[in-house]
Amino acid sequence: KNEVEQSPQNLTAQEGEFITINCSYSVGISALHWLQQHPGGGIVSLFMLSSGKKKHGRLIATINIQEKHSSLHITASHPRDSAVYICAVRSRVNYQLIWGAGTKLIIKP
């Protein structure tokens, strides 16, 4: 079992829909990252969370430390949101980033 699990693996939605991507982890962490990777490879860090909730524009990220679960929400989705969204946690033991496999999101116009 992977230490960081994301769901769903693939998600196709219509423009305007509310999107939720989930991340569960099994290790002790000091922080959780949500990242966005576009075709071609460049990775952008969206959020870094250690508790609670963060909001940036149409993006919202939440984390529940007790349940070891985080969600990334996109409101009013747009085709330009199409990308792979990756959850990564920083291990409290060795401080390395442990990566989820990513969720491929396609937003159709």
Next chain:
Amino acid sequence: DAGVTQSPTHLIKTRGQQVTLRCSPKSGHDTVSWYQQALGQGPQFIFQYYEEEERQRGNFPDRFSGHQFPNYSSELNVNALWLGDSALYLCASSSLSGGLGGAGGQYFGPGTRLTVT
């Protein structure tokens, strides 16, 4: 601020050759981490450099080596290339003064796509 830059953007090598990839961190950052991302998979941690020393290393063979310079830029060297080394190589910079615990976030470069034929 140019952010994290990497060079070259694309590279084609043949089996057995050696390759050097370069990374310049974001201004103000002193720590550089390297990742290998095979097609369709998440990035795998190779190693991290701070104060010109390798501080942490993932599960990669000694063919993978690195260096950090006094200006904090870094190189990743891969010797005796295998076909399986074909991947996107990502560099990320951060500030250790933010704490290893992650108070400082990591910023990623655009990556170097290496193809081994």
